[in-house]
Amino acid sequence: MSKEEMVIVVTGGSGLVGQAIKKVTEEENRPNEKWIFLSSKDGDLKDRDETRAVLAKHKPTHVIHLAAMVGGLFKNLKYNSDFYRFNMLINDNVLETCKDLHVKKVVSCLSTCIFPDKTTYPIDETMIHNGPPHESNFGYSHAKRMIDVMNRAYNQQYGCHFTSVIPTNIYGPHDNFNLEDGHVLPGLIHKVHMAKENNTPFVVWGSGKPLRQFIYSIDLAKLMLWVLREYDEVDPIILSVGEEDEVSIKEAAEMVVDAYNFKGEVIFDTSRADGQFKKTASNAKLRKYLPDFQFTNIRDGIKETVDWFVANYDTARK
Numbered sequence: 641m642s643k644e645e646m647v648i649v650v651t652g653g654s655g656l657v658g659q660a661i662k663k664v665t666e667e668e669n670r671p672n673e674k675w676i677f678l679s680s681k682d683g684d685l686k687d688r689d690e691t692r693a694v695l696a697k698h699k700p701t702h703v704i705h706l707a708a709m710v711g712g713l714f715k716n717l718k719y720n721s722d723f724y725r726f727n728m729l730i731n732d733n734v735l736e737t738c739k740d741l742h743v744k745k746v747v748s749c750l751s752t753c754i755f756p757d758k759t760t761y762p763i764d765e766t767m768i769h770n771g772p773p774h775e776s777n778f779g780y781s782h783a784k785r786m787i788d789v790m791n792r793a794y795n796q797q798y799g800c801h802f803t804s805v806i807p808t809n810i811y812g813p814h815d816n817f818n819l820e821d822g823h824v825l826p827g828l829i830h831k832v833h834m835a836k837e838n839n840t841p842f843v844v845w846g847s848g849k850p851l852r853q854f855i856y857s858i859d860l861a862k863l864m865l866w867v868l869r870e871y872d873e874v875d876p877i878i879l880s881v882g883e884e885d886e887v888s889i890k891e892a893a894e895m896v897v898d899a900y901n902f903k904g905e906v907i908f909d910t911s912r913a914d915g916q917f918k919k920t921a922s923n924a925k926l927r928k929y930l931p932d933f934q935f936t937n938i939r940d941g942i943k944e945t946v947d948w949f950v951a952n953y954d955t956a957r958k
């Protein structure tokens with residue numbers, strides 16, 4: 641375990657993943673690590689000058705790069721151009737500035753939704769560029785794939801130690817609970833909350849048949865801290881629960897109903913898109929490194945997220 645003096649800047653530090661990393665690092669309280677969590681208020685990373693200014697100010701030895709335009713299926717369906725441009729701008733500004741400032745290591749984020757839509761399963765890290773992504777989020781997917789290309793190019797030309805992780809669908813406290821822009825689990829939580837308050841039906845969008853692997857944000861944070869401190873490859877690593885932990889959207893909705901003890905009507909609105917049917921990812925590479933890592937049971941994770949949402953309803957992003 642490294643004992644070097646580290647100054648770690650987390651871009652996108654005010655979001656779902658950033659706040660999970662903040663919670664874990666505050667509990668760890670390592671004396672040789674100084675943590676700085678940025679939001680867009682500290683600087684718009686789509687702007688090169690603002691990016692240079694905020695990173696030069698903090699002089700990080702390490703960067704966890706989370707900042708991105710992020711959203712669920714329905715936001716991606718509407719804004720593929722923005723998802724591509726904004727994320728390309730952010731990633732180019734952050735990685736080029738980290739190279740110029742001789743940052744020792746950068747850990748960036750891809751996603752399991754960027755893999756080829758026509759593929760064999762389970763998906764693994766070698767398959768990122770093997771074909772076009774799903775139509776629903778091709779803008780975001782291509783921008784994210786370029787992080788892997790940039791990491792390899794910066795390593796080859798400048799010897800930079802830039803790597804990336806590939807999380808599956810993430811959920812937890814501090815998520816974006818906005819119904820149209822957010823991801824499925826926060827959307828379902830927000831909708832059951834309102835159905836219970838207003839005694840109205842709980843409407844799940846789509847058929848409920850698609851399959852997803854969900855990782856609790858605190859688990860992802862712990863894994864990303866291991867990547868920052870111990871993982872030495874430039875190649876990406878999938879951070880996901882196992883294939884056997886995959887659940888259907890319908891099963892996820894039922895877990896949210898149980899967490900709220902909701903007794904009202906549940907409706908499936910099949911006029912809304914299903915998106916990708918599955919994106920089953922293998923965590924075999926992770927298991928080779930960390931065979932004993934314990935993931936939070938999804939029912940427990942959903943209950944903790946519901947409790948957080950209820951307690952922070954007035955200030956939560958929704």
Ligand code: NAP
Pocket residue numbers: 651652653654655656657658678679680681683684685686705706707708709710730749750751752806807808809810811814815816823
């Ligand atoms: P999030 O909750 O939406 O947070 C996004 C963060 O990025 C916020 O801190 C936001 O700052 C910042 N940001 C956005 N645009 C910015 C800009 N132009 N300049 C500076 N900061 C900007 O996202 P998240 O779910 O934590 O995602 C973190 C990373 O994980 C992203 O790279 C995402 O692609 C990846 N990922 C997420 C999931 C998932 O299911 N959530 C799955 C796979 C991968 P403000 O708060 O000021 O807006």
Ligand code: GFB
Pocket residue numbers: 711712713714716751752753754776777780808809810819822823824825827828831843844845846847848850852889912913914915916
């Ligand atoms: O998390 P989500 O929006 O995105 O999940 P993806 C979409 C699936 O959940 C679809 C169903 O099958 C929807 O029909 N669903 C049911 C709902 N009710 C809801 C709801 O209230 N809100 C939402 N959002 N979905 C995203 C990618 O794919 O995965 C992003 O588009 C990103 O780029 C993210 O990478 C991790 O899992 O389908």
